[in-house]
Amino acid sequence: METASPTAILSLRGVTKRFGDKAAVADVDITVMSGEIFGFLGPNGAGKTTAIKLILDILRPTRGRIELFGLSNRLTTVTHRRLGYLSGEMVLDDDLTGRQYLLFVASSYGGNYDERIKVLAGQLEADLDVRIGNYSRGNKQKIGLIAAMMHQPELLILDEPSSGLDPLMQEVFIKLIQEYRAGGGTVFMSSHSLAEVQRLCDRVAFIRAGKLVGVAKIDGLNQTSAKKVVVTAGAKQLKELAHRASILKGATVGETSGNALHLTYGGAMQPLLQLLAKYELEDLTIREPELEEIFMTYYQTDDSELASKSSGELK
Amino acid sequence: MMTYGLLGKILYQKRWFILGWILGFVAMALFMILLYPELKASKLDELLSGLSPALQKVAGGTDTFRSIDKYIGGEVFALRMPLLSIIMSIVLFVGLFVGDEKKGTLLTQLSLPLSRSKIMLTKLLAALIILVITTIGMYVGIVIALALIHESADMMMVTKHVVGCVLIGLDFGLVAFSLGGGFGLRAVATGVATLLAFLSYLLSSMVAVADVLKPYEKLSLFHYYQNPSPVSLEHIGLMATFGLVCVIIGLLGFQRRDVG
Secondary structure, three states: OOOOOOOEEEEEEEEEEEEOOEEEEEEEEEEEEOOOEEEEEOOOOOOHHHHHHHHOOOOOOOEEEEEEOOEEOOOHHHHHHHEEEEEOOOOOOOOOEHHHHHHHHHHHHOOOOHHHHHHHHHHHOOOOOOEHHHOOHHHHHHHHHHHHHOOOOOEEEEEOOOOOOOHHHHHHHHHHHHHHHHOOOEEEEEEOOHHHHHHHOOEEEEEEOOEEEEEEEHHHHHHOOOEEEEEEOOHHHHHHHHHHHHOOOOEEEEEEEOOEEEEEEOOOHHHHHHHHOOOOOOEEEEEOOOHHHHHHHHHOOOHHHHOOOOOOEOO | OOOHHHHHHHHHHOHHHHHHHHHHHHHHHHHHHHOHHHHHHOOHHHHHHOOOHHHHHHHOOOOOOOOHHHHHHHHHHHHHHHHHHHHHHHHHHHHHHHHHHHHOHHHHHHOOOOOHHHHHHHHHHHHHHHHHHHHHHHHHHHHHHHHHOOOOOOHHHHHHHHHHHHHHHHHHHHHHHHHHHHHOOHHHHHHHHHHHHHHHHHHHHHOOOOHHHHHHHHHOHHHHHHOOOOOOHHHHHHHHHHHHHHHHHHHHHHHHOOOO
């Protein structure tokens, strides 16, 4: 059977948003295709939430064009009927019960979603007859998630959606999103958690200081997520260690600053530990790379280049 | 078409507000009218007739206490009821338009398939319904109080007073709406609307004693509310037009601006 070719569900073209002199989002170009889970990554204050508010027509762009389902995103009555939105900082009506709030949302979508609400509430273990003001943050998120998914939207826009969910519920959330995508849905999801993005997303865009650093497939990203190793030892030992580490598979020796040697290491742990065990170390740090470091490594870009780098998608 | 869901939600959320203000209006009407026999007996009208015409006007006129109809117009609906109506209206409009945005619930509403104009117009309709419902309190209080003091009043006249009272409250509430909802001027919406109401009343009340204010009296909404009293059809039209202008300004502003 011939499958339909994917279409652009969401597109941002040259989108810029200025608040006074400051560009919260600058010249962002993104296209999200149908059926994919697209991650939108960046540190706090990078412009992720601003971009999502622009998509939802809550903020108006200074420049550029945004389309949802091939239509201007200003046509909210039409476009918002086909999407669901959840924010980690979503504010719901505290004086309504979960059920009352969901019935209000259902009426705005113009349908009867009682059955679907029941199914989702069961999966998320949500008690709908409690006043929203008395919910914990995690339970409010559950209500928000049910509200976003009850009408089986074509596009889900999620802004740090698993914020406030306990680990068990995070797993339920991930499973729900995977099922949703398997059913043909598309997801545009912002996060600052690489782990979450790595599990769910097909492609990822990284934004920093309002500018798009790049867009990459998640497979490519995983290959570059080498660990950061910092070894502190005497100068003579460090010199020898740097030489021997350079021939380890998956190791890239970085700078030596003072009595600290910096390595990037993507190989198996055992050979590295065996090598380090031969030396008298003063200190050893092994950490996961920051998101930005992954993207910088992927694009082999440093800070000075970022300032002039234009956004682009890796094919 | 208005979204029933949003309208119903707002009215449900404001149920205690509505009840509270109905009781407030009932209490004010009861209190004022139950005082009438005492004030009539004290011969205040004779005392006032000894004052200058300007001061008589400030005090509400010499015949205010001679009949229940004039008392209702000159005392109940001259300042106290419209003042309550204005306070309620400003609080209501600021809460619906500015409060929702400040809390963050407006952002949530905007993520739903509800256009900006639908949201604003539905909230305006809700505010109007609430204003009308709460005026029941004025009627109920007046009817009960008249029965208690064994008096009867011209209820058509009372109706006209109530309409005028609702309108003047609505107008100042809509000033808050146009500033807060239309332009996101959250901090100033309450202050400016309240200040305008205060200055408007001050201007109208002082014009009788200060001729220098006469050229400006038509700038005051209270001028149209009180002259004549109860408010005439022509002035109802003018006050309604003022309100409509505020609505249009607010709607246009909200359509264009960033939210949140």
